[in-house]
Each structure stands twice: as structure tokens, then as C-alpha cells.
Amino acid sequence: MGRGGPPALHGRCPPSGPCGAVTYALRSRRRGRSIGVNLFPLAQVCSFNCVYCFRGPTRILTAEPRDDGSGIDGRLLLRALEAAHEAAGGMGGVESLDFSGNGEPTLHPKFPELVEVARSFLRERGLDASLGVFTNSSKLGAESVIGALGRVDYVEAKLDAASRGKFLAINAPHGALSLDRVIGGLGELRRRFGGTLAIQVMLLRHRGLANYGIDDARAMAEALSRVGPDEVHLYTVYRAPRLPDVERAPREAMEEFAEVLAGHGLNVKVYPDRSAEALYPRRPPGRGRTAGRCTRVARGSAGATLQCGHPLPHADQGRRARIHGPPVGVAELHRHGRIYRE
């Protein structure tokens, strides 16, 4: 199943296909200059087998903790982080450290321990990088996983469909999983997680079935209104998908989908293609209409004061203190706000 041999500690991750290194450098639109942590460098371990996965087919489909045979533990991860640190020339410019890579990181049997290693690594070196996890949301019912996520700053959690049929068709989950379990797990995470929770939605068409119609948007808006994420990110397919007949969502459909979500007070970002910065719905209706701008500030170089300027829908107003918080570092302000350079 695996490709044999020990994994590379640090290396390049191809834009499509499996990544063979434990840590890798990337430039992320959402997370800035980033180091990725890949817990399955030898074979993709996942609880889904999504039609659009750009890493290729899931090699080990499981709903329970599994390793890929690479035996990653705290010591090996620390060595890989050291290698990434060295390759990045000290990691001073790194803005985020994210568990992502092949498969679903929360399935790794040592996931809680590995999160703790990454957290300690950042703290002991005094690095001002946000620690994040990209997850498909399937393990949020596990106490050990929820507990470990409480140690990170940012979680980006997948929800591609709010109807059972489309969940099965698009994500092809392990038979032990259900959509109710996934959405219930997201609610539980929101109740217990104090960091930034972003929901990631992939919009696409596959063999005549699309998940970006108005009814899909309404169902998604209702499900996410119950969860209460800080942000919702809408994507479409921009890398080679696992199945070649997967088609992108039209940009207009993505914007209409976003407007429905914004109408429910959700804070939506649209990523219609690979290179674009996030778009915001231009005319979010009703209570989703922009009610102001985030006023969070940071001190830039030469003492300049930078202000975030991120548009806030009405629903954000009551939560502004938690979401938009006190003054922050310049790197975080760049990620959140409309300031892309000083």
C-alpha cells in the first residue's frame, strides 16, 4: 500500500498527488507563508474518498485511528520541524504551521501528542506562527480529538453538502460515518473551541450532480447557522481531481451561494480560482449586510498603525470582542484583514 522506505523529513509537496515528506513549505492564500505537517507521507489514510481529492485515491479508508506505516511519533515530528526550521532560514517569516497533507490528520493514533509537540516547538522557539488543523470533520465526536484541537489557534473543517445523498456522492465516506455525526461534531467543536473556526465548502458538479444550487445553499446555511463558525470559505476545484469528470462550479453560482449564506449572517469568503484573493458577496442581503469594518489594529514597521478593515456582517457584531479581539500581530492582521502589504 505504501511506497516503501522511510519518509523524507522535509521536502517539496507536489501541487497534485501524494506528498512524501513530513513537513513541507507552501504559500497559502488563507494562511500566508506556511509549513505543512503531513502525518501520512507513505500512503493516504482518510475516512473519505472525495471525488475531487487532488491527492488521489484514499489508500486506507478508515473511520478509526490508523497509521500509514511511517511510524511518526513526537521525536520524528520534532526532527521534521527542525528540518523545516532550518530550510526556512529560522522560520522567522513563517505565519502558520498547519496539520494538513495526505488524508485526515485527526485519524493519526498519536494526533494529540503530535499537536502538543508542534505547540511546544513554536513556544520554545518564540515563533509567532498560528497553529492550525485542516480536517474533514469526521472525528469531531472523539474526545481525544476535540481536546487536541483545543490546543490550536485555527481549525478549517470540511462540510461539502448538507444533504445525505450529496454527502455520500461527493465525499464517499467510510460506512461507519453519517452526515448527522459530522454536523453534530462541528457543533460540539464550536461549543468547546475558542479559536478561529472556518468551514470549508467545495462546490462542484460530478456526473450531473451539483452541490451549488439555491436549495443546496439554503440547506447549508441552515446547518451552518446551527454551528456558528467564524468564517465560511467557498472553493471550487482548481487542481487535478481524483476523478477527471469532476467539474468546477461557475463563479456566478458561487457568488449566489455566498449571498444565501450571508443572508443567514454567516461571514463568507469566496475563492473562485486558484490565484484570486477572497471575494466577499458584494450585496449581502438582509441581516447579512455588512454592518461595519473590523477595527482591530497592529503596529507595523516604523511605528505605523495598521487597521484590519475586514467587513463585518450584522451577526458578527455581538461576537466582535471574541472574533476580532484585541490588538494582534501584523502577520495575523494581514491574514484576516484587507491589508495585503504594508
Ligand code: SF4
Ligand atoms: S477528506 Fe481531504 S484528504 Fe480525504 S479524500 Fe477528501 S479531499 Fe482527500
